[in-house]
Amino acid sequence: MPGVFPREHVVLHDGGMRGVRPRSLGGRLGAVLPGCHDVDGVAEAVFAAVGAHVPFAFACLATMDPSSGLIARAFKSRPLAVGDEEFAAAEYGGPDVNQFADIAGRRAPVGVLSVDTDGRPERCRRFRDFLQPHFGFSDELRLVCRARGVSWGALALYRGAGDVPFTAREARELSDVHELLALSLQRVLFAASPPTTGSATGAAVIIVDDRDRVSDMTAAADEQIVDLGGWDGESLPSNVLAVVARARTSGQPATTRVLGRSGRWSSLRAIALDGGPTPTRSVVVTIEEAPRSAVGRMTLAARGLTAREQDVAVMVLKGASTKVIASALHLSPHTVQDHLKAVFRKLGVSSRREMIARLVLDDSRPTRA
CATH class of the missing domain: 3.30.450.40 (GAF domain)
Structure with missing residues (x-):
């Protein structure tokens, strides 16, 4: 053309x-x-x-x-x-x-x-x-x-x-x-890389007004915003705006996870003020380090594990036996073993010990994006 x-x-x-x-x-x-x-x-x-x-x-x-x-x-x-x-x-x-x-x-x-x-x-x-x-x-x-x-x-x-x-x-x-x-x-x-955990500034809180502008924020917020993608003029990063819009229009708390420029995973939680969905109300956003368990599930999904295989893998990481996993997930022990075989195959390991080493020491380490 x-x-x-x-x-x-x-x-x-x-x-x-x-x-x-x-x-x-x-x-x-x-x-x-x-x-x-x-x-x-x-x-x-x-x-x-x-x-x-x-x-x-x-x-x-x-x-x-x-x-x-x-x-x-x-x-x-x-x-x-x-x-x-x-x-x-x-x-x-x-x-x-x-x-x-x-x-x-x-x-x-x-x-x-x-x-x-x-x-x-x-x-x-x-x-x-x-x-x-x-x-x-x-x-x-x-x-x-x-x-x-x-x-x-x-x-x-x-x-x-x-x-x-x-x-x-x-x-x-x-x-x-x-x-x-x-x-x-x-x-x-x-991809595996040296682990980056914790935050230099701790949790941050932002209040976003009905025009999607910051009306107030804690001292730690500016550094967190930069890590999440940075200011675009007066505009917040797209990830913050997305969780704000979801909370504002749904009337329910909204949560998402973002890999920042620092290599840290952050959890963003937004709650609209005054109750009831409306497009013209302020929203409070809390930004803090994402729980390791949440990042771990995303890592498992990235390795191709199904939701049920993720459930089994998470319980293995907690030290649960096949019998305990079967009872908690309402599965037969045979089905749990089938899921474990699939997990081992997708992770390229042959035992629970190797799986734990792979997930804890390798795959849960995010890279910079």
Whole structure:
């Protein structure tokens, strides 16, 4: 599509061979992603590779907390003039077209706004109130990066005014690589590295007003915010905005976990004030070191363990016998043993002792992202 997409926004050719695609998108990503050692590197590689196959005007790759489904960190192909407050409100507010939670449940976890609205993207609140008036975007393609039934990230592509809409073929091309992207995000988030535990500043508390601005915060909060991604002008990081929006619109406490720049996992818990869901009330956010058990479960999920296999593994880490595990989980001892065999196979160990050593001394050590 020469002449449609600005050269500085997207890669359209390789090595001067305009229009030549030497490999599939999966092959291109498979060649570059193993060399990426953090999420920034993965994002840069994804934007370049995807842009050669599915041109875009703007893109955003995000990691997700697999348990809450909330955005953890967002990486953009270029800076935008406004913060993420309205995005968070739209994504975690009322039902809308092609929200990530909806796409994650599809057999092929992909959605094209122009296709899914029959050519009427204004039927999407997110597009009508945010994407089109603020940025002039004309279409959106969203992909959830899912592996073994767990969502680890998401990719969103946008086209601008005058650009042709995304096609079903382009959606299928991206859908074919969703698991590859998910596994790459898992790898860089949970690769072994020297353990980083504790916080230099301790727990922090932030009060976020009805405009998503900080109205008050404790002394430790600024350092925590920087670790979670940093200020974007006056805007809080996308992970804080996401948990605030979820708490505000649901009327219930919301919790998520985020791997910070320091290599520490933080737990974010948001509680809206005054009770009852409403889009215009303040929210209290507590940021503290994530419990080791919560990080451990994410590590197990990243290793491909099912929810039941995680239950068994956690009880083994607590020293429970097969009989105790069977009673607690309402399983037969034979079924517990079957789960343990699967756990051993996925972790590459042959005994409980090796499994404990692997999980405690190796796999629970996060890397920097």
